[in-house]
Amino acid sequence: MSRFAADHAFEGAPGRRHAALARGGGETVSGSRREGEGVMLSLWRAQRTRRRVAALVAPLVEGSRFRFGAIAEQAWSDPYVIGFLAMLITRLAELQAGKLDNDTLALVQAGAWADVTGQDEDTIGENLVLLSSANDSMFELGCRNGALVADALSGCLSQAESAGADEGPWDASPGRTDVEVLWADCFEARLPAG
Numbered sequence: 278m279s280r281f282a283a284d285h286a287f288e289g290a291p292g293r294r295h296a297a298l299a300r301g302g303g304e305t306v307s308g309s310r311r312e313g314e315g316v317m318l319s320l321w322r323a324q325r326t327r328r329r330v331a332a333l334v335a336p337l338v339e340g341s342r343f344r345f346g347a348i349a350e351q352a353w354s355d356p357y358v359i360g361f362l363a364m365l366i367t368r369l370a371e372l373q374a375g376k377l378d379n380d381t382l383a384l385v386q387a388g389a390w391a392d393v394t395g396q397d398e399d400t401i402g403e404n405l406v407l408l409s410s411a412n413d414s415m416f417e418l419g420c421r422n423g424a425l426v427a428d429a430l431s432g433c434l435s436q437a438e439s440a441g442a443d444e445g446p447w448d449a450s451p452g453r454t455d456v457e458v459l460w461a462d463c464f465e466a467r468l469p470a471g
Contacts, residue, residue, distance in 0.1 A: 323384035326374040330366055330385065331392035333430060337460050338393050341468070348468060353396045355469050356408050360419025361426075363405055366390065368427030422463035429456045 342348050352358050366389045370377060377385065383402060391398035408416040433456055 319378070319381050320384070322374060322377075323381045323388070326370050326377070326381075327385045327388040327392065329373050330369045330389045333369055334362070334365060334389065334393045337456070337464070340457075341460075341465050344465070345468070349470070352468050353394050354404070356413045356416040357419040357467050358464075358469075359401070359404055359408060360413075360416035361423040361464060361467070362390065362393065362419075363401070364420040364423030365427050365430075366393070366423075368424055369430065372427070372431050419467075422467075426456065426459050426463055429459050 338348070363386060366386055367382065370382065370385045370389070374385075386405070387398040387401050390396065390401045
C-alpha cells in the first residue's frame with residue numbers, strides 16, 4: 278500500500294490518522310512533515326494537560342464517592358454535572374497550559390472526563406454540544422459553578438506556588454479547605470439522588 282493510500286485510509290477514523298503520523302515521517306495527505314510534528318506536539322500537550330487536570334479533580338470526585346459510598350451512574354449524564362465538570366476541566370486546562378486550540382482542548386476535556394468519572398470519553402463531546410446549543414439552564418448553572426471552583430482551586434495553587442513549595446504547583450496538594458466547601462456546595466449537594 279502506498280504512503281498516500283495508507284494515509285488516505287485513516288481519514289475520518291478518529292485516532293488512526295494520529296497513529297499513522299506517529300509511525301512514519303515524510304509527506305502526509307494534508308501537508309508536510311512539519312504539520313505532523315505540530316500534531317504530535319499538540320497530542321503531547323493534550324496528554325500532559327489531561328493528566329495534570331485529572332490529578333487535581335479526581336481526588337475531589339473520589340472524596341465524594343467515599344463520603345456517599347458511590348456516585349450514581351445517572352449523575353454523569355445530568356446536565357448540571359456535565360456543565361460543572363466540563364467547565365472545571367476547561368478552566369483548569371487553560372490555567373495550566375494557556376490558550377489551547379479547539380482540537381487540543383477537546384482531547385483534554387474528553388480524556389480528563391473519562392479519567393475523573395470512569396465514563397466513556399466518546400459521548401461527552403456530543404453531550405456538551407447538545408446541552409450548550411439547547412441553552413439548558415442546569416447545564417449553564419453547572420458551568421458557572423464549575424468556574425467558581427476552578428478559580429478557588431487556582432487560588433490555592435497560586436498560594437502554594439508563591440509559598441515556594443519544592444514541588445511545582447501542579448504537583449502539589451495544597452490545603453483545599455475553601456475548595457472543599459465549594460465542592461460540597463457546588464457538586465455534592467447537586468448530585469442527583471441515586
